[in-house]
Amino acid sequence: MAKRRVTSTKPAPPVLEQTLVGQTVCIAGPNAAGPVGELISKLVRLRGGVILDEVDPELTYLVTLGAGSEDDRERAEHLNAEDRSDIQIVSPSEFLETQVPSPEELLALLKGGPESLALALELLQIPVEEPYDLNGADLRGLKLDDESADADLEALDLTDSDLREAQFTNAWFSSMSGAKLDGAILKNCHFSGECEFIEGSFKKGVAQSCDFSSCDLDQADFTSTDLAGSDFSSAFGANACFRKATLTDADFSQAEITETDFSGVDGAGCDFSGTRLTKGLFTKADLHGSSFCGANLDECDFTNCDLRDCDFNGANLQGVIWKGARLKGASFQLANVDTNEIAKSADLDSDDVDTGSQVSSHLDELRDATSRISRVEFTLPFRRNGQRLSLAVTTSPRHVRIAWEQPNPVSSQIRSKLLRASDLRIPLLSVVNRFRDWEFLAEEVEVRSGRGPTGNRLPKGAVVQAICGILGVAPPEDLLPIPTPLVPPTA
Numbered sequence: 494m495a496k497r498r499v500t501s502t503k504p505a506p507p508v509l510e511q512t513l514v515g516q517t518v519c520i521a522g523p524n525a526a527g528p529v530g531e532l533i534s535k536l537v538r539l540r541g542g543v544i545l546d547e548v549d550p551e552l553t554y555l556v557t558l559g560a561g562s563e564d565d566r567e568r569a570e571h572l573n574a575e576d577r578s579d580i581q582i583v584s585p586s587e588f589l590e591t592q593v594p595s596p597e598e599l600l601a602l603l604k605g606g607p608e609s610l611a612l613a614l615e616l617l618q619i620p621v622e623e624p625y626d627l628n629g630a631d632l633r634g635l636k637l638d639d640e641s642a643d644a645d646l647e648a649l650d651l652t653d654s655d656l657r658e659a660q661f662t663n664a665w666f667s668s669m670s671g672a673k674l675d676g677a678i679l680k681n682c683h684f685s686g687e688c689e690f691i692e693g694s695f696k697k698g699v700a701q702s703c704d705f706s707s708c709d710l711d712q713a714d715f716t717s718t719d720l721a722g723s724d725f726s727s728a729f730g731a732n733a734c735f736r737k738a739t740l741t742d743a744d745f746s747q748a749e750i751t752e753t754d755f756s757g758v759d760g761a762g763c764d765f766s767g768t769r770l771t772k773g774l775f776t777k778a779d780l781h782g783s784s785f786c787g788a789n790l791d792e793c794d795f796t797n798c799d800l801r802d803c804d805f806n807g808a809n810l811q812g813v814i815w816k817g818a819r820l821k822g823a824s825f826q827l828a829n830v831d832t833n834e835i836a837k838s839a840d841l842d843s844d845d846v847d848t849g850s851q852v853s854s855h856l857d858e859l860r861d862a863t864s865r866i867s868r869v870e871f872t873l874p875f876r877r878n879g880q881r882l883s884l885a886v887t888t889s890p891r892h893v894r895i896a897w898e899q900p901n902p903v904s905s906q907i908r909s910k911l912l913r914a915s916d917l918r919i920p921l922l923s924v925v926n927r928f929r930d931w932e933f934l935a936e937e938v939e940v941r942s943g944r945g946p947t948g949n950r951l952p953k954g955a956v957v958q959a960i961c962g963i964l965g966v967a968p969p970e971d972l973l974p975i976p977t978p979l980v981p982p983t984a
Contacts, residue, residue, distance in 0.1 A: 508539070509536075509540050509594065510540065510595070510598065511540055511541035512540045512541070512592070513542030513592075514540075514541035514542070515541075516542045516543070516553040517549070517551060518533070518544055518545065518553060518554045518556060518588075519546070519548055519549070519554070519555050519565065520533055520544070520556045520558060521548075521555060521556065521557050521558060521561075522558030522559055522560070522562035524558045524559065524561075527558075529558065529585050530558060532589070532616075532618075533588060535612065535615075536589075539612075540592065547565070548572070550572055550577050551578070552578065552580045553580070553581065554580070554583060555581070555582045555583070556588050557582065557583070558585060566582060569582055570582070586620070590619065593616070593619050593621055594625075599613055599616065599627070599649075600630055600632075602616070603635060604635075610637065614645070617645055617648050621648055624647075624649060624667065625649050625650060627649050627651055628650055628652045628653055629652075629653045630651065630654045631654075632651075632654055632655060632659060633656065633657050633658055634658050635659040635660070635661075636660045637660070637661050637664055638661065638662040638680070639662065643663045643664075644662075644663060644664040646664055646665055646667070647666065647667040648667075649666075649667070649668070650667075650668040651666065651668055651669050652668050652669070652670050652671055652672065653671040654669075654672045654673070655672075656672055656674050657673050657675045657676050658675075658676045658677060659677045660677065660678045661678075661680070661682050662680045662681060662682070663680070664679070664683070665683045666682065666683065666684050667687065667688050667689075668688075668689055669684065669689060669690045670689045670690065670691040670693060670709075671692050673693075673694045674693065674695040674698055675695065675696045675697060675698060676696075676697055677695065677698045678699045679699065680703075681701070682703045683704045684703065684704065685704045685705065685706040685724075686706075686708075687707075688709070690708055690709060690710055691709055691712060691713065692711070692713065693713045693714070694714045695714065696714055696715070696716045696718060697716070697718060701719070701721070701722065701723075702722045702724075703724070704724045705724060705725045706724050706725065706726045706727050706728060707728060708725075708728045708729075709729060709730055710725075710728050710729065710733045710750060711729075711732065712731070712733060713730065713734070714734045715734060715738050716734055716735070716736045717737045717738060718735075718738050719738070720735075720738055720743055721739050721740065722742050723740075723744070725743060725744060725750075726745065726747055726748060726764075728748045728750060729749040730749075730750055731750070731752050731753070732752050732753065734754045735753065736754050736755070737756075737757040737758065737759075738755075739759045740755075740759065741759060741760060741761050741762060741763075742761075742762045742763070743760065743763050744764045745763060745765045745768050746764045746765065746766045747767045747768060748765075748768045748769070750768070750770065751771040751772060751773070752771065752773070753770065753774070754774045755773060755775045755778050756775065756776045756778060757777050757778060758775075758778045758779070759778075760780045760783060761779055761780065761782050762782045763783040764783070765784060765785045766784045766786040766788060767786070767919075768785070768788045768789070769789040770788060770789065770793055771789060771790075771791045771792060771793070772791070772792045773793045773794070775793060775794060775795045775796075776795070776796045776797060777796070777797045778795075779798075780798060780799060780803060781799045781800065781803065782802045783800075783803050784803070785805050785808050786804045786807055786922065787806070787807040790805075790808055790809060790810050791811050791813075792811070793813050793814070794814040795813060795815055795818045796814055796815075796816045796817055797818065798818045798819070800818050800819060801819050801820065801821050801822050802821075802822040802823065803820070803822075803823045803824070804824050805823060805830070806826040806827055806828060806919060807828055807918065807922065808829075808830075810825075810828055811829065813830075815835050826856075826922060827922070854962075855959045856918040856922060856963060857918070858958070859921070859955070859956065860918050862956070863888055863956075868887070868889050869887070869888045869940075870885070870886070870887045870940075870941040871885075871886055871938065871939060871941065871956050872885050872886075872939040873885075873886070873925075873933070874934040874938070875928050875931035875932060875933055876931060876932045877931040882928060884896075884928065895924050921963075922963065925963060929964065933960065933961070933964050935966070935968060935969050938953060938956060938960070940953040940956050957969070
């Protein structure tokens, strides 16, 4: 019986247009064997050219890699001067610019085997004036999931491309409007900066710890996608859809995403602080423990939503629908809200609503004290279970910046946010509430500030006493009374 012949399925090697047939290239300098030199050598061979080890009268290109290539340059110039050669002496970037792949070549490489994919990622490092036009490309099932490598795809215009069931790790995207990512799995990917995902579709997928900050999400659809821990801060757009998505611990702070559907989401611990969510739909969503501090929730619908222990401090709540919402433990300090209206429609007792009038007065004290100084910096130390946390607050006439160092068993995570606010009350209240279960070390508070209009500096006592009042703890016994501001003598 004849044996069955086994056909090899090994991917074909990368193929590029043979633009260097009959041409020779010499790479000069001690770094010729480095990454740039290797890329040039690979491109030359794939395009049909020949690599020479030394300068030859028949040489076409001399690529000089910095210091150490002077002797080869001098020989090439000498040959050219004697009319024995016509050697083009170029830098690595100048040579690579002449060899950038066409969109068709790049698409073929992306759809090829591992060797072709690796070459495509290398070629994408070559600067180009215009993005590669892969509009409408079929890249279904593409896998760029090597955690040890960054896949910089910002030079690709992937508008209307089909990336369903694709897998990406550490990838960077730019033009993604209309792209289909349904069923895709993304880890630590970046759609941030000037990225556009207008009318994009990312349904029933996974995006673990991905960055969508400042991304245009107009009419984007994330239905039933796992977006836990992802960053949507400062994102913008209207009529997006996150229906039944997982948004646990996602960050939407300072975003402007209006008329957006969040119905049925699993979003415990979300950060919507300072976000504009006008006319948002949150029916039957689980958002317990989330922060809406300073958010604009005008005409939002929270029907049957789980809002227990949520922070609505300083929020605009005009026209909000609370029917059947669970609000036990929610805080409404400095918010423009009718608590009687909430008590009529929401699932809570009137005693469950925290309007924080006493806390508000302490916040007013701190605002009034700092408003006399053009720039104020103070550090608030906390402690819990042997760990320390430092909350740094900086205010200026234009913004409030709050940063803190979050310790964990392995390393320290630095969090820093630039918050747009007319004064520090709302952002400070939002952040301090996060660490309310930590011990406040009032004796170690540090205060640094510029001088006010009367020449006096911000007194440490004003900060310590106000913060203690906000946290509901007694100030230190040795705290000096807040001094009366100095008034310059009249002439």
